[in-house]
Amino acid sequence: MNKQNGYKCDDIEKLLILDELDASEKSRVTLHLENCKRCRQFASDLENIRTGMDFSTEDSLQPSPHIRTNILERMNQARSTKRRSLTELRWKLKSVLEYRVPVYQAALSGVVVLLIILFLQNPPTELQFVAEDQFITAGQDSLVSVPLNVNIIDNIDSVPNQNGGWNSAEDSVFSRYIFPAM
Amino acid sequence: MSLLKSKYRKQTDEQLMRFLQEREKAAFNELYDRYSVRILKFFHRMLNGDEQKSQDFLQDIFLKIVEKPHLFDSHQSFSTWIFTIARNMCKNEYRKQDVRKIMELKADFETETADRDYFYAQSEQQFDRKQFQTALMNELSKLSDSHRSTFLLRYQQQFSIKEISDILHCSEGTVKSRLFYATQKIAHQLRKYNEEISRNE
Numbered sequence: 001m002n003k004q005n006g007y008k009c010d011d012i013e014k015l016l017i018l019d020e021l022d023a024s025e026k027s028r029v030t031l032h033l034e035n036c037k038r039c040r041q042f043a044s045d046l047e048n049i050r051t052g053m054d055f056s057t058e059d060s061l062q063p064s065p066h067i068r069t070n071i072l073e074r075m076n077q078a079r080s081t082k083r084r085s086l087t088e089l090r091w092k093l094k095s096v097l098e099y100r101v102p103v104y105q106a107a108l109s110g111v112v113v114l115l116i117i118l119f120l121q122n123p124p125t126e127l128q129f130v131a132e133d134q135f136i137t138a139g140q141d142s143l144v145s146v147p148l149n150v151n152i153i154d155n156i157d158s159v160p161n162q163n164g165g166w167n168s169a170e171d172s173v174f175s176r177y178i179f180p181a182m
Numbered sequence: 183m184s185l186l187k188s189k190y191r192k193q194t195d196e197q198l199m200r201f202l203q204e205r206e207k208a209a210f211n212e213l214y215d216r217y218s219v220r221i222l223k224f225f226h227r228m229l230n231g232d233e234q235k236s237q238d239f240l241q242d243i244f245l246k247i248v249e250k251p252h253l254f255d256s257h258q259s260f261s262t263w264i265f266t267i268a269r270n271m272c273k274n275e276y277r278k279q280d281v282r283k284i285m286e287l288k289a290d291f292e293t294e295t296a297d298r299d300y301f302y303a304q305s306e307q308q309f310d311r312k313q314f315q316t317a318l319m320n321e322l323s324k325l326s327d328s329h330r331s332t333f334l335l336r337y338q339q340q341f342s343i344k345e346i347s348d349i350l351h352c353s354e355g356t357v358k359s360r361l362f363y364a365t366q367k368i369a370h371q372l373r374k375y376n377e378e379i380s381r382n383e
Contacts, residue, residue, distance in 0.1 A: 013362075013366065014358075014362055017361055017362050017365045017366075018343065018358060018361070018362075020342070020343065042369065045369040045372065045373060046365065046369060048314065048372070048375075049318065049337065049365070049368060049369060049372065050337055052314055052315045052318045053318065053334075053337035053338050054337075054338075061219075061222060061223060061226055061233065061236075062219065062222075063218040063219065063222050063237065063240055064237045067218070067237065067240055067241045067244065068211075068214055068218075070241060071210065071214075071241065071244050071245055071248055072207060072210070074245060074248065074249070075205065075207060075210065075248055078205070078249070079205060
Protein backbone atom coordinates (compact mmCIF):
# COMPACT_ATOMS: atom_id res chain seq x y z
CA MET A 1 0.00 0.00 0.00
CA ASN A 2 1.63 3.20 -1.18
CA LYS A 3 1.43 6.23 1.07
CA GLN A 4 2.35 9.60 -0.31
CA ASN A 5 1.64 13.04 1.18
CA GLY A 6 -0.33 11.52 4.05
CA TYR A 7 -2.79 9.80 1.68
CA LYS A 8 -3.11 6.06 1.11
CA CYS A 9 -3.90 4.88 -2.42
CA ASP A 10 -7.35 3.74 -1.30
CA ASP A 11 -8.09 7.22 0.01
CA ILE A 12 -6.97 8.70 -3.28
CA GLU A 13 -9.25 6.32 -5.19
CA LYS A 14 -12.17 7.35 -3.02
CA LEU A 15 -11.44 11.02 -3.52
CA LEU A 16 -11.10 10.56 -7.27
CA ILE A 17 -14.37 8.66 -7.47
CA LEU A 18 -16.34 11.13 -5.39
CA ASP A 19 -14.76 14.01 -7.29
CA GLU A 20 -15.85 16.66 -4.83
CA LEU A 21 -12.48 17.97 -3.73
CA ASP A 22 -11.66 21.33 -2.23
CA ALA A 23 -8.58 23.25 -3.36
CA SER A 24 -6.18 21.87 -0.72
CA GLU A 25 -7.34 18.28 -1.33
CA LYS A 26 -6.91 18.77 -5.05
CA SER A 27 -3.30 19.89 -4.72
CA ARG A 28 -2.48 16.99 -2.39
CA VAL A 29 -4.10 14.50 -4.77
CA THR A 30 -2.17 15.97 -7.69
CA LEU A 31 1.05 15.65 -5.74
CA HIS A 32 0.22 12.03 -4.89
CA LEU A 33 -0.54 11.21 -8.51
CA GLU A 34 2.82 12.55 -9.62
CA ASN A 35 4.56 9.98 -7.44
CA CYS A 36 2.19 6.98 -7.64
CA LYS A 37 1.89 4.94 -10.82
CA ARG A 38 -1.05 2.84 -9.51
CA CYS A 39 -3.19 5.87 -8.72
CA ARG A 40 -2.24 7.51 -12.02
CA GLN A 41 -3.53 4.39 -13.76
CA PHE A 42 -6.73 4.50 -11.73
CA ALA A 43 -7.25 8.19 -12.53
CA SER A 44 -6.81 7.37 -16.20
CA ASP A 45 -9.32 4.47 -15.95
CA LEU A 46 -11.78 6.79 -14.30
CA GLU A 47 -11.34 9.41 -16.97
CA ASN A 48 -12.06 6.82 -19.67
CA ILE A 49 -15.18 5.71 -17.80
CA ARG A 50 -16.38 9.31 -17.48
CA THR A 51 -15.85 9.93 -21.19
CA GLY A 52 -17.53 6.64 -22.06
CA MET A 53 -20.51 7.45 -19.86
CA ASP A 54 -21.09 10.94 -21.19
CA PHE A 55 -24.60 10.68 -22.55
CA SER A 56 -23.91 13.18 -25.30
CA THR A 57 -21.69 10.58 -26.95
CA GLU A 58 -24.68 8.29 -27.60
CA ASP A 59 -25.71 10.46 -30.52
CA SER A 60 -27.80 7.89 -32.32
CA LEU A 61 -30.33 7.65 -29.51
CA GLN A 62 -32.97 10.35 -29.87
CA PRO A 63 -36.57 10.56 -28.66
CA SER A 64 -39.12 9.42 -31.21
CA PRO A 65 -40.86 12.45 -32.79
CA HIS A 66 -44.26 10.81 -32.15
CA ILE A 67 -43.85 11.18 -28.41
CA ARG A 68 -44.06 14.96 -28.39
CA THR A 69 -46.98 14.90 -30.85
CA ASN A 70 -48.86 12.31 -28.77
CA ILE A 71 -48.43 14.24 -25.56
CA LEU A 72 -49.48 17.54 -27.13
CA GLU A 73 -52.52 15.80 -28.59
CA ARG A 74 -53.40 14.44 -25.17
CA MET A 75 -53.08 17.94 -23.73
CA ASN A 76 -55.49 19.22 -26.39
CA GLN A 77 -57.94 16.42 -25.65
CA ALA A 78 -57.85 17.15 -21.94
CA ARG A 79 -58.48 20.81 -22.63
CA SER A 80 -61.40 20.13 -25.02
CA THR A 81 -62.93 17.61 -22.58
CA LYS A 82 -62.84 20.25 -19.88
CA ARG A 83 -64.42 22.78 -22.24
CA ARG A 84 -67.06 20.23 -23.31
CA SER A 85 -68.02 19.40 -19.75
CA LEU A 86 -68.38 23.12 -18.97
CA THR A 87 -70.63 23.54 -22.03
CA GLU A 88 -72.74 20.57 -20.94
CA LEU A 89 -73.15 22.02 -17.47
CA ARG A 90 -74.17 25.36 -18.92
CA TRP A 91 -76.74 23.65 -21.19
CA LYS A 92 -78.19 21.70 -18.27
CA LEU A 93 -78.57 24.83 -16.21
CA LYS A 94 -80.20 26.57 -19.13
CA SER A 95 -82.58 23.62 -19.58
CA VAL A 96 -83.61 23.82 -15.96
CA LEU A 97 -84.21 27.52 -16.19
CA GLU A 98 -86.18 27.27 -19.42
CA TYR A 99 -88.09 24.14 -18.26
CA ARG A 100 -86.92 22.12 -21.21
CA VAL A 101 -86.72 18.95 -19.21
CA PRO A 102 -90.26 17.55 -18.45
CA VAL A 103 -89.41 16.33 -14.95
CA TYR A 104 -88.68 19.85 -13.81
CA GLN A 105 -91.99 21.11 -15.23
CA ALA A 106 -93.91 18.42 -13.35
CA ALA A 107 -92.01 19.07 -10.12
CA LEU A 108 -92.52 22.80 -10.40
CA SER A 109 -96.28 22.48 -11.06
CA GLY A 110 -96.52 20.10 -8.06
CA VAL A 111 -94.84 22.67 -5.82
CA VAL A 112 -97.17 25.43 -7.08
CA VAL A 113 -100.31 23.30 -6.41
CA LEU A 114 -99.05 22.46 -2.91
CA LEU A 115 -98.49 26.13 -2.15
CA ILE A 116 -102.02 26.99 -3.33
CA ILE A 117 -103.55 24.27 -1.12
CA LEU A 118 -101.58 25.44 1.91
CA PHE A 119 -102.61 29.02 1.25
CA LEU A 120 -106.30 28.11 0.99
CA GLN A 121 -106.22 26.05 4.18
CA ASN A 122 -104.41 28.62 6.30
CA PRO A 123 -105.18 32.17 5.19
CA PRO A 124 -103.16 34.86 7.08
CA THR A 125 -106.23 36.34 8.89
CA GLU A 126 -107.08 32.99 10.49
CA LEU A 127 -103.60 32.77 11.85
CA GLN A 128 -104.20 36.02 13.75
CA PHE A 129 -107.47 34.73 15.26
CA VAL A 130 -105.86 31.54 16.36
CA ALA A 131 -103.13 33.50 18.07
CA GLU A 132 -105.61 35.67 19.92
CA ASP A 133 -107.70 32.66 21.07
CA GLN A 134 -104.70 31.10 22.73
CA PHE A 135 -104.38 33.99 25.18
CA ILE A 136 -106.37 35.24 28.11
CA THR A 137 -105.94 38.71 29.37
CA ALA A 138 -104.22 38.87 32.76
CA GLY A 139 -106.54 41.65 33.94
CA GLN A 140 -108.70 44.47 32.59
CA ASP A 141 -106.10 47.16 33.19
CA SER A 142 -103.18 44.97 32.25
CA LEU A 143 -101.29 46.14 29.22
CA VAL A 144 -99.76 42.75 28.47
CA SER A 145 -101.49 39.55 27.42
CA VAL A 146 -99.73 36.44 28.67
CA PRO A 147 -100.35 32.91 27.35
CA LEU A 148 -101.27 30.31 29.97
CA ASN A 149 -98.39 28.01 29.27
CA VAL A 150 -95.69 30.70 29.65
CA ASN A 151 -93.81 30.69 32.98
CA ILE A 152 -93.82 34.09 34.55
CA ILE A 153 -90.27 34.99 35.39
CA ASP A 154 -89.73 36.06 39.00
CA ASN A 155 -87.44 38.91 38.13
CA ILE A 156 -90.17 40.95 36.49
CA ASP A 157 -88.39 44.24 37.29
CA SER A 158 -85.65 43.57 34.81
CA VAL A 159 -85.07 45.95 31.91
CA PRO A 160 -87.64 45.48 29.10
CA ASN A 161 -86.31 43.85 25.98
CA GLN A 162 -86.24 45.07 22.40
CA ASN A 163 -89.85 44.22 21.64
CA GLY A 164 -91.17 45.48 24.94
CA GLY A 165 -91.20 42.12 26.77
CA TRP A 166 -89.60 41.55 30.17
CA ASN A 167 -87.35 38.71 29.19
CA SER A 168 -86.49 36.64 26.15
CA ALA A 169 -89.43 34.23 26.57
CA GLU A 170 -91.91 37.05 26.72
CA ASP A 171 -90.09 38.84 23.99
CA SER A 172 -90.71 35.94 21.64
CA VAL A 173 -94.36 35.91 22.69
CA PHE A 174 -94.65 39.57 21.81
CA SER A 175 -93.02 39.16 18.45
CA ARG A 176 -94.93 36.00 17.57
CA TYR A 177 -98.48 36.71 18.73
CA ILE A 178 -99.17 40.17 19.95
CA PHE A 179 -97.48 42.42 17.40
CA PRO A 180 -98.98 40.69 14.37
CA ALA A 181 -102.41 41.00 15.99
CA MET A 182 -102.02 44.75 16.60
CA MET B 183 -44.18 32.71 -31.15
CA SER B 184 -40.40 32.95 -31.00
CA LEU B 185 -40.80 35.64 -28.33
CA LEU B 186 -42.93 33.22 -26.32
CA LYS B 187 -40.28 30.54 -26.75
CA SER B 188 -37.50 32.78 -25.55
CA LYS B 189 -39.68 33.79 -22.59
CA TYR B 190 -39.92 30.17 -21.51
CA ARG B 191 -36.28 29.47 -22.26
CA LYS B 192 -35.26 31.86 -19.49
CA GLN B 193 -37.50 30.21 -16.90
CA THR B 194 -36.24 27.66 -14.39
CA ASP B 195 -37.61 24.11 -14.50
CA GLU B 196 -39.70 24.80 -11.42
CA GLN B 197 -41.24 27.93 -12.97
CA LEU B 198 -42.01 25.95 -16.11
CA MET B 199 -43.84 23.40 -14.00
CA ARG B 200 -46.01 26.19 -12.63
CA PHE B 201 -46.90 27.15 -16.21
CA LEU B 202 -47.54 23.53 -17.04
CA GLN B 203 -50.03 23.36 -14.18
CA GLU B 204 -51.94 26.02 -16.12
CA ARG B 205 -51.76 23.79 -19.22
CA GLU B 206 -49.27 25.95 -21.11
CA LYS B 207 -48.07 23.96 -24.10
CA ALA B 208 -44.96 26.07 -24.57
CA ALA B 209 -43.87 25.22 -21.02
CA PHE B 210 -44.23 21.53 -21.80
CA ASN B 211 -42.21 21.94 -25.00
CA GLU B 212 -39.41 23.66 -23.15
CA LEU B 213 -39.26 21.01 -20.41
CA TYR B 214 -39.37 18.29 -23.03
CA ASP B 215 -36.46 19.88 -24.91
CA ARG B 216 -34.45 20.08 -21.73
CA TYR B 217 -35.05 16.59 -20.39
CA SER B 218 -36.22 14.16 -23.06
CA VAL B 219 -32.76 13.11 -24.25
CA ARG B 220 -31.34 12.83 -20.73
CA ILE B 221 -34.27 10.75 -19.53
CA LEU B 222 -34.26 8.58 -22.63
CA LYS B 223 -30.58 7.76 -22.20
CA PHE B 224 -31.09 7.02 -18.54
CA PHE B 225 -33.92 4.61 -19.39
CA HIS B 226 -31.85 3.10 -22.17
CA ARG B 227 -29.08 2.19 -19.74
CA MET B 228 -31.39 1.17 -16.92
CA LEU B 229 -33.38 -1.10 -19.23
CA ASN B 230 -30.26 -2.67 -20.62
CA GLY B 231 -30.37 -1.03 -24.02
CA ASP B 232 -34.01 -1.81 -24.83
CA GLU B 233 -34.69 1.17 -27.08
CA GLN B 234 -38.38 0.51 -27.72
CA LYS B 235 -39.15 0.21 -24.03
CA SER B 236 -37.07 3.30 -23.30
CA GLN B 237 -39.12 5.30 -25.80
CA ASP B 238 -42.36 3.98 -24.25
CA PHE B 239 -41.15 4.90 -20.79
CA LEU B 240 -40.17 8.35 -22.00
CA GLN B 241 -43.70 8.90 -23.29
CA ASP B 242 -45.19 7.55 -20.06
CA ILE B 243 -43.12 9.78 -17.81
CA PHE B 244 -44.00 12.93 -19.74
CA LEU B 245 -47.67 11.94 -19.86
CA LYS B 246 -47.60 11.57 -16.09
CA ILE B 247 -46.09 15.02 -15.76
CA VAL B 248 -48.62 16.58 -18.12
CA GLU B 249 -51.64 14.85 -16.61
CA LYS B 250 -50.69 15.30 -12.96
CA PRO B 251 -48.51 18.41 -12.75
CA HIS B 252 -50.05 19.25 -9.37
CA LEU B 253 -48.09 16.35 -7.83
CA PHE B 254 -44.90 18.36 -8.22
CA ASP B 255 -43.86 20.10 -5.03
CA SER B 256 -42.49 23.50 -6.03
CA HIS B 257 -40.03 23.47 -3.11
CA GLN B 258 -38.35 20.45 -4.68
CA SER B 259 -35.90 20.45 -7.58
CA PHE B 260 -37.58 19.38 -10.83
CA SER B 261 -34.59 17.35 -12.04
CA THR B 262 -34.47 15.39 -8.77
CA TRP B 263 -38.22 14.80 -8.99
CA ILE B 264 -38.28 13.59 -12.59
CA PHE B 265 -35.34 11.24 -12.05
CA THR B 266 -37.00 9.86 -8.92
CA ILE B 267 -40.04 9.01 -11.06
CA ALA B 268 -37.83 7.57 -13.79
CA ARG B 269 -35.97 5.40 -11.33
CA ASN B 270 -39.20 4.17 -9.73
CA MET B 271 -40.58 3.28 -13.15
CA CYS B 272 -37.51 1.14 -13.82
CA LYS B 273 -37.81 -0.46 -10.39
CA ASN B 274 -41.46 -1.34 -11.07
CA GLU B 275 -40.48 -2.74 -14.41
CA TYR B 276 -37.89 -5.02 -12.81
CA ARG B 277 -40.45 -6.18 -10.31
CA LYS B 278 -43.14 -6.69 -12.93
CA GLN B 279 -41.24 -8.71 -15.45
CA ASP B 280 -38.40 -9.96 -13.33
CA VAL B 281 -36.12 -8.69 -16.05
CA ARG B 282 -33.03 -8.99 -13.90
CA LYS B 283 -32.60 -12.64 -14.76
CA ILE B 284 -33.11 -12.06 -18.45
CA MET B 285 -30.74 -9.11 -18.33
CA GLU B 286 -28.04 -11.09 -16.59
CA LEU B 287 -28.30 -13.82 -19.21
CA LYS B 288 -28.19 -11.20 -21.94
CA ALA B 289 -25.26 -9.47 -20.26
CA ASP B 290 -23.31 -12.73 -20.09
CA PHE B 291 -23.96 -13.28 -23.75
CA GLU B 292 -22.98 -9.73 -24.65
CA THR B 293 -19.84 -9.88 -22.54
CA GLU B 294 -18.77 -12.96 -24.40
CA THR B 295 -19.46 -11.15 -27.67
CA ALA B 296 -17.62 -8.08 -26.44
CA ASP B 297 -14.64 -10.17 -25.35
CA ARG B 298 -14.59 -11.83 -28.75
CA ASP B 299 -14.82 -8.42 -30.42
CA TYR B 300 -12.03 -7.23 -28.20
CA PHE B 301 -9.71 -10.00 -29.27
CA TYR B 302 -10.60 -9.47 -32.93
CA ALA B 303 -9.96 -5.77 -32.49
CA GLN B 304 -6.69 -6.50 -30.75
CA SER B 305 -5.55 -8.72 -33.55
CA GLU B 306 -6.51 -6.11 -36.10
CA GLN B 307 -5.19 -3.22 -33.99
CA GLN B 308 -8.51 -1.42 -34.47
CA PHE B 309 -9.54 -1.01 -30.93
CA ASP B 310 -11.42 2.22 -30.43
CA ARG B 311 -13.60 4.06 -27.99
CA LYS B 312 -16.78 2.61 -29.41
CA GLN B 313 -15.77 -0.85 -28.30
CA PHE B 314 -14.74 0.48 -24.94
CA GLN B 315 -18.19 2.00 -24.58
CA THR B 316 -19.85 -1.30 -25.47
CA ALA B 317 -17.74 -3.10 -22.89
CA LEU B 318 -18.55 -0.41 -20.33
CA MET B 319 -22.28 -0.84 -20.94
CA ASN B 320 -21.95 -4.59 -20.59
CA GLU B 321 -20.17 -4.23 -17.26
CA LEU B 322 -22.82 -1.77 -16.18
CA SER B 323 -25.61 -4.18 -16.96
CA LYS B 324 -24.05 -6.71 -14.60
CA LEU B 325 -24.40 -4.38 -11.62
CA SER B 326 -27.36 -4.54 -9.27
CA ASP B 327 -30.21 -2.08 -9.82
CA SER B 328 -29.15 0.18 -6.93
CA HIS B 329 -25.46 0.27 -7.95
CA ARG B 330 -26.32 0.83 -11.58
CA SER B 331 -28.74 3.69 -10.91
CA THR B 332 -26.21 5.35 -8.58
CA PHE B 333 -23.47 4.98 -11.19
CA LEU B 334 -25.67 6.32 -14.01
CA LEU B 335 -26.98 9.26 -12.01
CA ARG B 336 -23.40 10.24 -11.19
CA TYR B 337 -21.51 9.68 -14.44
CA GLN B 338 -24.25 9.89 -17.05
CA GLN B 339 -26.47 12.55 -15.49
CA GLN B 340 -23.78 14.40 -13.50
CA PHE B 341 -25.83 14.68 -10.30
CA SER B 342 -24.10 15.54 -7.03
CA ILE B 343 -23.93 13.03 -4.17
CA LYS B 344 -26.62 15.00 -2.31
CA GLU B 345 -28.97 15.00 -5.32
CA ILE B 346 -28.48 11.27 -5.84
CA SER B 347 -29.32 10.62 -2.19
CA ASP B 348 -32.54 12.65 -2.69
CA ILE B 349 -33.46 10.72 -5.83
CA LEU B 350 -32.76 7.30 -4.36
CA HIS B 351 -34.11 8.15 -0.90
CA CYS B 352 -30.98 6.98 0.90
CA SER B 353 -28.15 8.56 2.88
CA GLU B 354 -25.16 10.27 1.27
CA GLY B 355 -22.92 7.65 2.88
CA THR B 356 -24.83 4.88 1.11
CA VAL B 357 -24.51 6.73 -2.20
CA LYS B 358 -20.76 7.13 -1.69
CA SER B 359 -20.23 3.47 -0.84
CA ARG B 360 -22.37 2.29 -3.79
CA LEU B 361 -20.53 4.63 -6.12
CA PHE B 362 -17.17 3.51 -4.80
CA TYR B 363 -18.02 -0.16 -5.17
CA ALA B 364 -19.52 0.19 -8.67
CA THR B 365 -16.71 2.37 -10.01
CA GLN B 366 -13.95 0.20 -8.64
CA LYS B 367 -15.57 -2.92 -10.03
CA ILE B 368 -16.07 -1.42 -13.49
CA ALA B 369 -12.62 0.16 -13.55
CA HIS B 370 -11.07 -3.19 -12.63
CA GLN B 371 -13.07 -5.04 -15.31
CA LEU B 372 -12.19 -2.50 -17.97
CA ARG B 373 -8.51 -2.25 -17.12
CA LYS B 374 -7.48 -4.23 -20.20
CA TYR B 375 -9.53 -1.92 -22.46
CA ASN B 376 -8.15 1.17 -20.74
CA GLU B 377 -4.59 -0.01 -21.28
CA GLU B 378 -5.38 -0.50 -24.95
CA ILE B 379 -6.82 2.98 -25.24
CA SER B 380 -3.78 4.49 -23.50
CA ARG B 381 -1.47 2.59 -25.86
CA ASN B 382 -3.39 3.82 -28.93
CA GLU B 383 -3.39 7.41 -27.70
